[in-house]
Amino acid sequence: MLDDGRGAGTARRVSVEQRDVINAPRDVFGSFETGSAQETRDLGERLGGLLRARDVVLLFGELGAGKTVFAKGIASGVGIAVEQVTSPSFTLMNVHEGRVRMTHLDLYRIETFAQAEQAGLLDVFNTDAIVVVEWPEKIVDVCRARARVEVRIYVVGPNERRILISEI
Numbered sequence: 656m657l658d659d660g661r662g663a664g665t666a667r668r669v670s671v672e673q674r675d676v677i678n679a680p681r682d683v684f685g686s687f688e689t690g691s692a693q694e695t696r697d698l699g700e701r702l703g704g705l706l707r708a709r710d711v712v713l714l715f716g717e718l719g720a721g722k723t724v725f726a727k728g729i730a731s732g733v734g735i736a737v738e739q740v741t742s743p744s745f746t747l748m749n750v751h752e753g754r755v756r757m758t759h760l761d762l763y764r765i766e767t768f769a770q771a772e773q774a775g776l777l778d779v780f781n782t783d784a785i786v787v788v789e790w791p792e793k794i795v796d797v798c799r800a801r802a803r804v805e806v807r808i809y810v811v812g813p814n815e816r817r818i819l820i821s822e823i
């Protein structure tokens with residue numbers, strides 16, 4: 656197992672968090688530091704490789720934190736060509752076919768839970784897709800029945816990010 660403090664790619668793991676919801680090796684959960692977008696993508700790819708149908712990943716972080724970069728990594732781990740993955744900030748939802756379908760939501764422009772519902776964006780939680788959500792703050796309670804991973808990305812320098820990955 657990758658228990659040498661280098662949890663994924665060249666991201667350096669700085670602490671470990673252990674819980675037992677998702678069926679994934681423990682070393683993907685914890686606190687990481689990345690020094691480039693590529694490292695963040697590699698970390699996302701490692702998580703993506705472990706995801707199964709109906710898993711949900713919530714991506715928290717300020718504008719430009721790296722949520723879409725991380726989502727591209729997840730997609731790659733799910734077997735989706737990374738060039739296909741663009742930010743859903745305008746489309747709100749993009750659907751990709753990999754070894755499992757992956758639905759990528761961006762709720763930045765959604766003001767309320769009701770709006771998300773009316774736009775049909777919550778129907779994805781009734782499908783077998785892996786769901787990856789940027790700006791999930793408005794809908795965190797929707798997907799309680801599913802195994803969920805929460806990713807929090809903090810900007811700590813121009814190219815440095817602190818990334819917390821946990822099960823909720």
Ligand SMILES: Nc1ncnc2c1ncn2[C@@H]1O[C@H](COP(=O)(O)OP(=O)(O)OP(=O)(O)O)[C@@H](O)[C@H]1O
Pocket residue numbers: 689690691692693694695716717718719720721722723724725742744763789813814815816
């Ligand atoms: N360590 C890093 N990890 C991720 N991105 C990084 C890193 N260092 C620099 N960057 C840059 O930060 C930007 C992150 O952009 P990205 O679109 O992924 O952010 P976002 O969180 O999705 O923003 P938004 O809220 O607008 O959707 C990219 O330009 C990327 O190259």
Ligand SMILES: [Mg+2]
Pocket residue numbers: 722723724742744761789
């Ligand atoms: Mg984005």
